[in-house]
Amino acid sequence: MNEIQESVVSQEKFDEIIKELEHLKTVRRTEIAKNLEYARSLGDLSENAEYQEARDLQAATEERIKKLEELVKNTKILTDGKKKDEVSFGSKVSIKKEGGAEIHEYTIVGSEEADMRVKKLSHVSPLGAAMMGKKKGDTFTFDTPIGKQTYTIEKVA
Numbered sequence: 001m002n003e004i005q006e007s008v009v010s011q012e013k014f015d016e017i018i019k020e021l022e023h024l025k026t027v028r029r030t031e032i033a034k035n036l037e038y039a040r041s042l043g044d045l046s047e048n049a050e051y052q053e054a055r056d057l058q059a060a061t062e063e064r065i066k067k068l069e070e071l072v073k074n075t076k077i078l079t080d081g082k083k084k085d086e087v088s089f090g091s092k093v094s095i096k097k098e099g100g101a102e103i104h105e106y107t108i109v110g111s112e113e114a115d116m117r118v119k120k121l122s123h124v125s126p127l128g129a130a131m132m133g134k135k136k137g138d139t140f141t142f143d144t145p146i147g148k149q150t151y152t153i154e155k156v157a
Contacts, residue, residue, distance in 0.1 A: 007075045008110035021068040032058045087131045094155035
């Protein structure tokens with residue numbers, strides 16, 4: 001039996017989840033029902049690719065709805081209770097690799113919101129977890145596939 005894990009998200013991400021859930025339950029389910037009805041009208045269901053495709057889409061949509069409903073039930077919304085000088089949820093953190101000059105900036109978020117394309121780093125990722133609770137000037141080390149890496153916190157906002 002898999003254990004339900006609590007997710008942590010911003011109010012903005014929670015609102016996005018609710019919006020997607022409502023869209024799937026109303027608009028998308030209606031579209032799929034129409035597609036199924038049309039595909040049934042085409043005749044023999046055993047060799048009807050449109051019908052099978054519509055059923056697959058329906059199954060995938062229902063699975064996504066179920067996942068989102070579980071997520072909504074088990075999500076904690078971040079409040080702006082972060083400490084300004086300490087890395088926590090919602091912090092914008094600038095770090096520099098030991099011996100390097102380049103500064104990397106990340107925002108610490110829950111795992112549902114993590115997206116490295118926009119520099120949103122999960123608090124449970126190796127790097128995110130290593131930074132949690134640190135302050136400007138602190139040095140920290142974490143494991144990577146190529147070995148231990150050491151960074152310094154340059155700024156916390």
